[in-house]
Amino acid sequence: MINIYTGLKYIPKDKEYVEDNESYFVKYALKGTEYDRKVLDEIDRATYSSADRFKDRLGAEVFISCLSMSSKTLLNLGNYPDIVFNCDEMGENAFEFALCNLTDCNMCFTDGVTYEIPEYISLDDIMFNGKIISNIDELEE
Amino acid sequence: MINISMEAYGRPFSIKLKSGIYVFPTIGGTGKSYAADLLKTMQLENVLVVEYSKNKRIMENMLAEACSGKYDLVYMDRTDRYMNEDLFDDLLKISGDTTIVLDMKKRPDYTYGKMRISSIYFGKEGVDVF
Numbered sequence: 001m002i003n004i005y006t007g008l009k010y011i012p013k014d015k016e017y018v019e020d021n022e023s024y025f026v027k028y029a030l031k032g033t034e035y036d037r038k039v040l041d042e043i044d045r046a047t048y049s050s051a052d053r054f055k056d057r058l059g060a061e062v063f064i065s066c067l068s069m070s071s072k073t074l075l076n077l078g079n080y081p082d083i084v085f086n087c088d089e090m091g092e093n094a095f096e097f098a099l100c101n102l103t104d105c106n107m108c109f110t111d112g113v114t115y116e117i118p119e120y121i122s123l124d125d126i127m128f129n130g131k132i133i134s135n136i137d138e139l140e141e
Numbered sequence: 142m143i144n145i146s147m148e149a150y151g152r153p154f155s156i157k158l159k160s161g162i163y164v165f166p167t168i169g170g171t172g173k174s175y176a177a178d179l180l181k182t183m184q185l186e187n188v189l190v191v192e193y194s195k196n197k198r199i200m201e202n203m204l205a206e207a208c209s210g211k212y213d214l215v216y217m218d219r220t221d222r223y224m225n226e227d228l229f230d231d232l233l234k235i236s237g238d239t240t241i242v243l244d245m246k247k248r249p250d251y252t253y254g255k256m257r258i259s260s261i262y263f264g265k266e267g268v269d270v271f
Contacts, residue, residue, distance in 0.1 A: 020195070043170040056175075058152070058265060066178070069219065070169020088221045089246055091169025114167070114247055 002099065002126045005084065005108040010129040015106065017084045018076065025072040026065055028079070030054070035078045038101065043071045043094055070094035077105040084108050099126070143214040143240040145188070149179040153267035156180075156214070162232060162241045163259035164252075172263025173244045176270055177218040187213040193222045204228060210235040220245045229255075242270065 005011050018024045029051040030036050040046040044067055045057040055061050067075075069089040074097060076085045081104035087095070090107075092115045098105060099121045117123070123133060146155040154176075165173055181190040189212045194200050200223060207215045208231040215232075220243050229251055232241050242259060245252075262269040 023195075045170070057263070060150075066175070068170040068174060089219060091171075091246060092167045094169040111247060111249070 001104060002102060003084070003106045003130070004113060004126060004128050005106070006112045006129055008108065008110055011084050011108060012130070015084050016082070017086075017108065019086045021069065021073045021076050021085055021089065022065070024085075025067075025076055030064055030075070031079055033079075035101070036075060039071050039074045039078070039097070040067070042097060043074065043091075044068050046071075074098055077107065078102055081105050086110065143188075145183075145185070145214070147183060149182060149268070152265075153269075154179050154183075155267070156242075156270040158214075158240045158242070158259060158271065160236060160238055160240050162236045162243065162256045164243045164245050164248075164256045165259055165261060167246050167248075171261050172268060173261060174218055175263060176261060176268050177216055177244075179268060180214075180216050189215050191215065191217040193219040207241075208232060208235060210239060212239060215239060215241045217242065218244050221247050224249075226251045 008017070011017055030048060032048055032051070037048045040048055040054055046067070047055045049055055049061055052064050053061050054064060054067065056066065070091040070093070073085060073087055073090045074094050076083070077098055084106035085108065087107040087109050095115045096118055098107065099117065103125070142159050144157045146153070148154065165171065177190050177192065180188055189207055191203050191207050194203070204223065207217065208228070224245060226249070233255060243256070260271055
């Protein structure tokens with residue numbers, strides 16, 4: 001299940017929350033899985049080289065800290081499905097990528113979700129603040 | 142007005158914008174942070190690149206410098222980590238003479254109508270911010 005929290009107060013007390021995707025990602029590095037490679041390709045137009053390096057779109061091999069924040073957040077979300085990650089720095093394209101490619105993850109937008117959920121995504125697969133909703137307007141109630 | 146056209150890592154880099162506050166579209170992986178790195182490498186006197194630091198004192202000093210009005214271009218990366226209304230107001234005050242470029246995914250109410258959209262191209266031909 002994809003869990004989306006629209007504020008820190010909605011995160012269950014027993015869940016670990018990571019505010020800074022950058023340092024968490026650099027600490028645990030790339031896994032080289034199919035998912036990792038897809039994120040690199042679709043978000044950064046980059047290719048996997050090793051746990052701590054990737055080839056950017058110009059063909060230069062660089063350290064993983066040079067990946068975009070969107071990719072770092074997506075990689076954290078996909079590789080650690082039990083942890084809630086801050087998603088404030090994730091781009092609209094990365095948000096859509098997460099909804100299309102992940103089945104288990106925990107996202108937190110500290111001031112609510114800024115991006116629209118594409119119509120082709122079923123709300124049945126997403127929990128908002130711990131609840132299944134049938135209409136996105138219910139979130140504002 | 143800022144108009145930089147240089148080589149960085151053997152590829153053209155250019156940024157051409159009038160004064161004001163600019164924000165990139167909310168798309169990830171477009172090269173915003175890469176452009177920040179290149180600008181920082183160039184070490185131009187009239188350009189300040191603000192990067193996020195967890196160290197509060199470093200961040201405060203950097204933001205004070207950003208609002209000083211000493212630079213023609215202030216390029217601020219990852220502003221979702223540190224932007225607030227007071228800081229935005231201070232940037233607005235210098236935006237008549239300074240070009241301010243923000244990497245900002247969240248768009249708080251206090252920014253409405255006060256920012257222009259800039260674009261970035263990052264490809265084999267180089268990096269272009271316009």
